[in-house]
Amino acid sequence: MELSTVHPLRKHIEAVTKLTDEEFEYILSHFTEKKIKKHGDLIREGEYINHEYYVLQGCLRTYFNDPDAGKEYTYQFAVEDWWLTDREAFLNGTPAKMTIECLEPCVLLSISKENREKLGREMWKYEHYLNVKSNIGYVALQKRMLGMITKNAKERYETFLEQYPHLANRIPKTYIASYLGVSRETISRLYRQ
Amino acid sequence: MELSTVHPLRKHIEAVTKLTDEEFEYILSHFTEKKIKKHGDLIREGEYINHEYYVLQGCLRTYFNDPDAGKEYTYQFAVEDWWLTDREAFLNGTPAKMTIECLEPCVLLSISKENREKLGREMWKYEHYLNVKSNIGYVALQKRMLGMITKNAKERYETFLEQYPHLANRIPKTYIASYLGVSRETISRLYRQ
Numbered sequence: 015m016e017l018s019t020v021h022p023l024r025k026h027i028e029a030v031t032k033l034t035d036e037e038f039e040y041i042l043s044h045f046t047e048k049k050i051k052k053h054g055d056l057i058r059e060g061e062y063i064n065h066e067y068y069v070l071q072g073c074l075r076t077y078f079n080d081p082d083a084g085k086e087y088t089y090q091f092a093v094e095d096w097w098l099t100d101r102e103a104f105l106n107g108t109p110a111k112m113t114i115e116c117l118e119p120c121v122l123l124s125i126s127k128e129n130r131e132k133l134g135r136e137m138w139k140y141e142h143y144l145n146v147k148s149n150i151g152y153v154a155l156q157k158r159m160l161g162m163i164t165k166n167a168k169e170r171y172e173t174f175l176e177q178y179p180h181l182a183n184r185i186p187k188t189y190i191a192s193y194l195g196v197s198r199e200t201i202s203r204l205y206r207q
Numbered sequence: 208m209e210l211s212t213v214h215p216l217r218k219h220i221e222a223v224t225k226l227t228d229e230e231f232e233y234i235l236s237h238f239t240e241k242k243i244k245k246h247g248d249l250i251r252e253g254e255y256i257n258h259e260y261y262v263l264q265g266c267l268r269t270y271f272n273d274p275d276a277g278k279e280y281t282y283q284f285a286v287e288d289w290w291l292t293d294r295e296a297f298l299n300g301t302p303a304k305m306t307i308e309c310l311e312p313c314v315l316l317s318i319s320k321e322n323r324e325k326l327g328r329e330m331w332k333y334e335h336y337l338n339v340k341s342n343i344g345y346v347a348l349q350k351r352m353l354g355m356i357t358k359n360a361k362e363r364y365e366t367f368l369e370q371y372p373h374l375a376n377r378i379p380k381t382y383i384a385s386y387l388g389v390s391r392e393t394i395s396r397l398y399r400q
Contacts, residue, residue: 080357087356102346145338152345153295162355163280163388164273
């Protein structure tokens with residue numbers, strides 16, 4: 015990275031609250047970088063999760079298995095500037111119900127639960143950033159939930175393309191179909207149109 | 208309320224972080240009480256929303272209309288100790304997409320966006336409480352989303368009864384059916400079993 019470039023995490027935090035160079039350096043010192051190859055797993059079902067991750071580069075998929083149904087469900091995707099973890103496992107200290115795999119080679123910034131809480135206590139700005147970020151995540155999930163209730167397959171797919179035009183080419187159609195709760199055939203038919 | 212009773216909001220905050228009497232009195236001074244009759248609306252679709260609400264007493268339903276489909280969808284319920292608002296409208300300053308109606312006579316504590324942010328800036332404890340609360344809300348919504356993807360009508364209904372046994376008797380079955388995305392007939396059949 016060139017010296018003149020603003021760090022992506024800094025840009026992300028500063029969309030909420032401005033930081034001095036010292037403040038950002040201090041925040042960054044609580045993270046470690048993690049690289050994972052394509053097809054590698056960031057989190058595996060059953061593991062205890064003590065970190066959350068910020069994506070510097072790459073594309074990841076969160077999915078879970080339903081052994082009763084013999085099915086795999088795609089819960090969400092993440093690309094550059096997104097935060098991810100198994101939130102339930104991370105917050106409650108329960109084993110992960112999901113697996114997060116890298117669809118591309120990935121570079122992530124990792125922060126432990128302890129460092130997250132320490133930073134939040136020490137710097138109001140960081141606690142506030144987490145709060146705003148968490149609310150944005152909630153609203154996005156709420157929109158998706160409403161879409162699941164009120165939209166048909168075609169509308170869900172169109173909304174996905176509108177919301178995430180940069181994802182459609184990076185993610186196999188099978189996974190997009192699984193994420194939207196529609197069949198692979200429906201997606202293929204819609205792609206051709 | 209008797210002198211010896213702990214205020215429900217204080218109890219709710221103290222599940223996250225302990226407060227002194229002075230701190231709680233200061234927090235409470237930023238709220239105003241609001242009473243609404245049965246069938247009255249707390250929020251109406253199209254309004255700008257500058258408050259969020261904590262339920263002291265009563266039961267509320269959030270729903271939205273889809274004029275294209277000629278349908279009404281129940282998004283969520285709230286009872287004592289729950290927070291609610293149209294979160295998207297509240298956070299983004301856009302008009303409410305939902306209506307919140309009182310299924311019972313309701314008593315709420317109301318806090319404006321300005322006071323919420325002021326309190327969060329002044330008291331780390333309050334910002335932290337909001338953060339924890341928001342994460343719990345996110346995980347609950349995530350669980351519901353996963354349920355919508357992976358569970359059938361019967362399973363969704365059983366999970367609802369398990370999670371919210373105190374709601375089943377306070378809320379008309381039609382609304383529970385609408386919330387679960389199942390037909391009124393399915394719920395009636397399951398009730399008889």
